[in-house]
Amino acid sequence: MSTDPNFTIEVEGNVISLHGDLDAHTAPLLDDAVSSVLAAGHESVVLHMGQVPFVDSSGLRAMIRARTDGSITREVVIEDAGPATQRLLDITGLTDEFVLRAGA
Amino acid sequence: MNATGGTDAALAADADLVRIELSATTEHLRLTRLVVVALATRHGADVHDIDDLRVAADEVCAHLIDQAGSGDRLTVEVSAGPPTPGRSDGPLISLRASVAGLGVLEPLDELRGLVVSATTDRHGIDDAGASSTVWFERALRSGADGA
Numbered sequence: 001m002s003t004d005p006n007f008t009i010e011v012e013g014n015v016i017s018l019h020g021d022l023d024a025h026t027a028p029l030l031d032d033a034v035s036s037v038l039a040a041g042h043e044s045v046v047l048h049m050g051q052v053p054f055v056d057s058s059g060l061r062a063m064i065r066a067r068t069d070g071s072i073t074r075e076v077v078i079e080d081a082g083p084a085t086q087r088l089l090d091i092t093g094l095t096d097e098f099v100l101r102a103g104a
Numbered sequence: 105m106n107a108t109g110g111t112d113a114a115l116a117a118d119a120d121l122v123r124i125e126l127s128a129t130t131e132h133l134r135l136t137r138l139v140v141v142a143l144a145t146r147h148g149a150d151v152h153d154i155d156d157l158r159v160a161a162d163e164v165c166a167h168l169i170d171q172a173g174s175g176d177r178l179t180v181e182v183s184a185g186p187p188t189p190g191r192s193d194g195p196l197i198s199l200r201a202s203v204a205g206l207g208v209l210e211p212l213d214e215l216r217g218l219v220v221s222a223t224t225d226r227h228g229i230d231d232a233g234a235s236s237t238v239w240f241e242r243a244l245r246s247g248a249d250g251a
């Protein structure tokens with residue numbers, strides 16, 4: 001799905017696996033992946049972020065958009081959140097907006 | 105150029121300055137992060153310093169890029185210098201990101217402001233001149249150079 005060699009996304013069912021830095025440049029790719037998951041009829045989204053060493057506020061906004069578009073709020077699970085992701089969630093007070101869990 | 109807008113006659117002998125100029129597009133955020141990390145590492149930054157500096161550099165540059173137009177150029181100056189008596193115990197990392205001709209900048213939004221405030225010691229916007237600049241300073245917590 002991604003043509004950026006430093007960032008790739010794989011979608012399988014409702015699981016979106018991200019590899020690389022999630023920033024203002026790559027956040028739109030996450031938006032596209034979430035759209036495809038929702039278009040397939042899934043009601044929840046799983047973000048596997050074990051291979052995401054960096055997230056900025058743009059990436060976080062894309063994660064928030066995965067959760068709600070204003071009219072519907074859905075469950076977004078973050079699997080294997082790394083230190084950068086966890087710190088960003090802590091700083092912004094948004095940890096409770098997501099379900100954090102270790103991957104299988 | 106120091107982080108508060110003045111121009112030093114010369115850098116201290118043990119200070120570094122890196123200046124890069126790029127098109128103001130999001131694809132270059134990764135490069136600015138790499139530059140800050142490389143400079144901070146050379147001055148003894150630990151993993152916590154690096155994480156904070158990387159995200160702070162990204163956020164201030166992204167803030168400018170958001171308001172830049174096609175063809176605008178982003179200039180990023182990163183300096184690392186010795187501890188500043190009374191202000192920092194560790195080496196001081198300063199970053200100034202500028203785009204010419206943007207005029208008055210929008211303030212950092214709430215989310216971005218939270219992130220920059222949490223990861224820097226001081227930050228601000230200088231947009232009264234020909235260039236619009238977002239800057240920050242952060243002292244390394246890890247201690248002396250090369251530690």
